[in-house]
Amino acid sequence: MNTIAAGRDKVPGDVIDHLGALDTRLRWLSAWTIHNANHIRESRDGLKVGGHQASCASITAIMAVLYFHALRPQDKVAVKPHAGPVLHAIHYLLGNQSLDQLQSFRGLGGAQSYPSRTKDKIPVDFSTGSVGLGVAITAFASLVQDYLIAHGQLAPEKAGRMVALMGDAELDEGNIYECLIEGYKHDVRNCWWIVDYNRQSLDATTADRMFNRFDDIFRTCGWRVLTLKHGKLQRAAFKRKGGSTLSRWIDDCPNADFAALTYQGGAAWRKRLLDDLAADAAAVALVESFDDEALAALMTNLGGHCIETLAEAFATADDDVPTMFIAYTIKGFGLPFAGHKDNHAGLMNPGQAHSLRDSLGIAEGDEWAPYGGLGDNAATALAAFVAQSPLANPPAPADAAPVPVPARIPTPEGREQSTQAAFGRILLDLAKSGQPLADRLVTTSPDVTVSTNLGAFVNQRGLFRRQELPDVFHAARIPSAQKWAGHGAGQHIELGIAENNLFLMLTALGLSAPIFGTRLIPIGTVYDPFIARGLDALNYGCYQNARFLLVATPSGLTLGPEGGAHQSINSPLIGMGQPGLTYFEPAYVDELAIIMRWAFEHLQADDGGSVYLRLTTRVLEQLSREDDSWQADALKGAYWLKKPAQGAEAAIVYTGTIAPEVLAAWEVLLEDLPGLGLLAVTSPDLLHRDWSAARAARWSGRGSPTSHIEHLLGELAAHAGLVTVIDGAPSTLSWLGGVRGMRVSPLGIDRFGQTGDLIDLYREYRLGTDAIVEAAAELFLGGVSQ
Ligand SMILES: Cc1ncc(C[n+]2csc(CCOP(=O)(O)OP(=O)(O)O)c2C)c(N)n1
Ligand SMILES: [Mg+2]
Numbered sequence: 001m002n003t004i005a006a007g008r009d010k011v012p013g014d015v016i017d018h019l020g021a022l023d024t025r026l027r028w029l030s031a032w033t034i035h036n037a038n039h040i041r042e043s044r045d046g047l048k049v050g051g052h053q054a055s056c057a058s059i060t061a062i063m064a065v066l067y068f069h070a071l072r073p074q075d076k077v078a079v080k081p082h083a084g085p086v087l088h089a090i091h092y093l094l095g096n097q098s099l100d101q102l103q104s105f106r107g108l109g110g111a112q113s114y115p116s117r118t119k120d121k122i123p124v125d126f127s128t129g130s131v132g133l134g135v136a137i138t139a140f141a142s143l144v145q146d147y148l149i150a151h152g153q154l155a156p157e158k159a160g161r162m163v164a165l166m167g168d169a170e171l172d173e174g175n176i177y178e179c180l181i182e183g184y185k186h187d188v189r190n191c192w193w194i195v196d197y198n199r200q201s202l203d204a205t206t207a208d209r210m211f212n213r214f215d216d217i218f219r220t221c222g223w224r225v226l227t228l229k230h231g232k233l234q235r236a237a238f239k240r241k242g243g244s245t246l247s248r249w250i251d252d253c254p255n256a257d258f259a260a261l262t263y264q265g266g267a268a269w270r271k272r273l274l275d276d277l278a279a280d281a282a283a284v285a286l287v288e289s290f291d292d293e294a295l296a297a298l299m300t301n302l303g304g305h306c307i308e309t310l311a312e313a314f315a316t317a318d319d320d321v322p323t324m325f326i327a328y329t330i331k332g333f334g335l336p337f338a339g340h341k342d343n344h345a346g347l348m349n350p351g352q353a354h355s356l357r358d359s360l361g362i363a364e365g366d367e368w369a370p371y372g373g374l375g376d377n378a379a380t381a382l383a384a385f386v387a388q389s390p391l392a393n394p395p396a397p398a399d400a401a402p403v404p405v406p407a408r409i410p411t412p413e414g415r416e417q418s419t420q421a422a423f424g425r426i427l428l429d430l431a432k433s434g435q436p437l438a439d440r441l442v443t444t445s446p447d448v449t450v451s452t453n454l455g456a457f458v459n460q461r462g463l464f465r466r467q468e469l470p471d472v473f474h475a476a477r478i479p480s481a482q483k484w485a486g487h488g489a490g491q492h493i494e495l496g497i498a499e500n501n502l503f504l505m506l507t508a509l510g511l512s513a514p515i516f517g518t519r520l521i522p523i524g525t526v527y528d529p530f531i532a533r534g535l536d537a538l539n540y541g542c543y544q545n546a547r548f549l550l551v552a553t554p555s556g557l558t559l560g561p562e563g564g565a566h567q568s569i570n571s572p573l574i575g576m577g578q579p580g581l582t583y584f585e586p587a588y589v590d591e592l593a594i595i596m597r598w599a600f601e602h603l604q605a606d607d608g609g610s611v612y613l614r615l616t617t618r619v620l621e622q623l624s625r626e627d628d629s630w631q632a633d634a635l636k637g638a639y640w641l642k643k644p645a646q647g648a649e650a651a652i653v654y655t656g657t658i659a660p661e662v663l664a665a666w667e668v669l670l671e672d673l674p675g676l677g678l679l680a681v682t683s684p685d686l687l688h689r690d691w692s693a694a695r696a697a698r699w700s701g702r703g704s705p706t707s708h709i710e711h712l713l714g715e716l717a718a719h720a721g722l723v724t725v726i727d728g729a730p731s732t733l734s735w736l737g738g739v740r741g742m743r744v745s746p747l748g749i750d751r752f753g754q755t756g757d758l759i760d761l762y763r764e765y766r767l768g769t770d771a772i773v774e775a776a777a778e779l780f781l782g783g784v785s786q
Contacts, residue, residue: 011311015069018385019307021378022064022093025371027334028360029089029102030056032367035353037105049106051113054332054343055082059165059196061305062327063090066163066194068389070314074160076141076515078126078134080167080196081114091122093370093386102368117514117544123394125515127544130536132173133504135193137540138162139183139322140501140508142191143493145516146466147442147509150488153518159320163192169201171214175537178498184221185496187466189320193223196304198331199255202344208254218324226313228303228327237298242282249276249283250299262300262330262339266292269299300338304329398517402604403440406433409597411590415622419615419657420553422589424453426596427523431460437521437600442509444493445525446502450482452525452553454492459483462490499534502526503541510546510603510610521603522548528555528568528614535574542580542610547603549596550581553615556727557753557761558657567753568614572655572732575612576685583685585614585726587659588622591634591682598635614728616657618758630680636708637686638679640715642666645675647717650780653679653733654725658767662725665772673780679712684732691739713740721779723747725772745775 034051043049063083067090071077079087088111091097097111101121104110112119114129126141128134142162148154170176183191195214199206215225230238230250238247250258261268270292277283290298303309304327317323332338335356337346348356357364362373371379386392412425430438442464443454462485463469469486484492493509495501502524509522531538531552541548552571559566575583582602586592592613599611623641633639641663644651650673654662659680666678681687687709694707706714713720713736721743724733730748737744749765762768766775 016307019064023061026060026086026089027057030085033085033102033105052082056086057333057335058198058329058331059083065310073394076125077163078138079115079165081128084114096122131170132175133540135164135166136179136504138164139179139188140504142188144508161190165194168197175500178501180221182501191322194325196329197326198329200331205256205259224321224323226325231301231306232308233298233301242286245280245283259339266296269295302328400513400517400519405600409593411593416619417589418617418619419592420453420617428456431457440521442520443523444505446495447497455482458492464490464493499530500537503534503537506548507541507546510548525551528552528571548610550612554617555614558616558618560756560761563755564753569749570729572728580609581612583612584683585656618657634682637683638681641680642678644677648675649717649720651677652723655681658727661769664769668773669776723775745779
């Protein structure tokens, strides 16, 4: 174990004292913020408000030293979710957070429970909440930083450190290890992960068996590991007679015993130590030299609570080597439930909170005073220390200039094409075009670069690697379609098969504008069914307003030969249900071209978001259009491919690659259903959102807008019927019946897939032309046609 004893630079005593005072301030203010929300603010619904006083108290020393001493303005931090109140307290002291926000912690519009980039009013570099993701995002952000430096878009001296403040239970999340492996491959640097190693999770004390395992795992992956196990008091005691015995006892003490003794306090420590160390007279004498209070202070003087130890450790890691700090701490340190295994969501009762207040010398009514309880001189000195800390005068937030989007993205030529192939073609054409947009594209894929058709773009623009990576096959003149040399100017970041990493990579790339001041246009490709594998990371990216284009292909039954395990069914619903992500599923490649152009703008718009394209390898004969009049409607989510006769009583509505079957059915049905409409839905998601927004506007008296879908369906008779068709969950489109109260017969897939060709599978899943005709007959003609 690499236990920090002393760092390179001694930190001046007055700095240590100030940081110690700030540790206490942060512990108090975070505890009081949570106390206020739970015990003082009026409860209108009787629900427990919550908050995590123990998780905060565990990390206040670490955050005091980091924020008021070690961080540089260019560094970015992801704070463990349950330490949100500590971050608010820090910004309260820095003058960036209002009292009103603290008092409305966890209320509408107040300080958020977990740090949020978009909702909090203080600077939050990375949102957190779902444990593990906020940790890994820092490694991907480091990679993005290296990308920008290599592309001349960030000066090397402006490189910051990407820091994760994490709970120890986050080390159980698998995405940490996926990230660790990917980070090693890419030689990640400028990254600190600081573990608040309190050895408690939500339910329990953590397993002793993991002791020293994390060190091994991280070192294997190229990280420096600094373990901050003992504080200064302990280290001093270990140097005294009997000290080595005491040190060994602490090292051997099971996590649960240590936690329980911490909770029980000085007398319990004494009894246990005297029992266990009875054979060593010097150790007994050492223990007896402390009174109960001093003994408790000694035994809980772990590295993560010792200002000096922390400051020195941070100073030690002054290079760009990725570094993990294992800072031993006590959950609930300094609070009445310190060490209790059930303390995760524990709240001090009013009596306990008042005792803590009194013990800090804070007068009743002075609880929110930033430096309450300190004498005038001490308060002034501490305020001055805070005012000169590196973060007190942060640089202006980055304001990344938009990347111009070409007025037109040409439709790839060809009578027969798939949307997937056209996507690859469009990117290749862009790569060759020399447009400014092309230089800002960054593509990435979890080992499906070739099979999602990014290969040609990569041939053109290269793999991104900080160190040159020769294309051995190319050099040896071995024929291959993929000519991928890696270099600093490359624009494709190749990932191993880990979809969590794809979405975190996209998130980090998609935050490049607000975080690093340069806008990138990230495009990630994945097989559609495997979106589900990284769903929480996708949600995480959208939650913090990262901007990226997700291209998922192939999808649906068109993956038939691959079998049921590869057929995506509910991904359209994911696209519709995910805030911050707009889902499109074009059938034809001219639709794709205008949608991609729209996406490049939407990705950059203030009120924009990310975009998800569900594509396929199915080759369709393309339509010859009479004009461009369909385009505006297609970008709103739907257009009439065959306009219904005014007041027609029926329409077929479809999304995506099932278009030829739908067109064939339309031809068949036209005879019996004159004026039958055919509605091409390019984005069920946009249609639904727009419909919801229009209704919300009407309810709340903000005018009487008509949504696009209301407008389109308004061309049909009020009692008309709809047959909806999609190679995916039928509920993607079945809601259309509710727009104007029309009967609807939704076709789609709601059973697991299986191998087969499309002819068989369309029949099996009731999706082909016959099925559409039958559904229409049932709905419109009162029976099933033969
Ligand atoms: C993905 C996810 N699963 C579950 C939770 C619920 N949860 C919140 S905190 C926590 C345990 C945290 O323990 P640790 O990381 O050690 O933090 P600390 O002890 O510092 O509070 C759990 C399970 C969550 N926030 N995210
Ligand atoms: Mg913990």
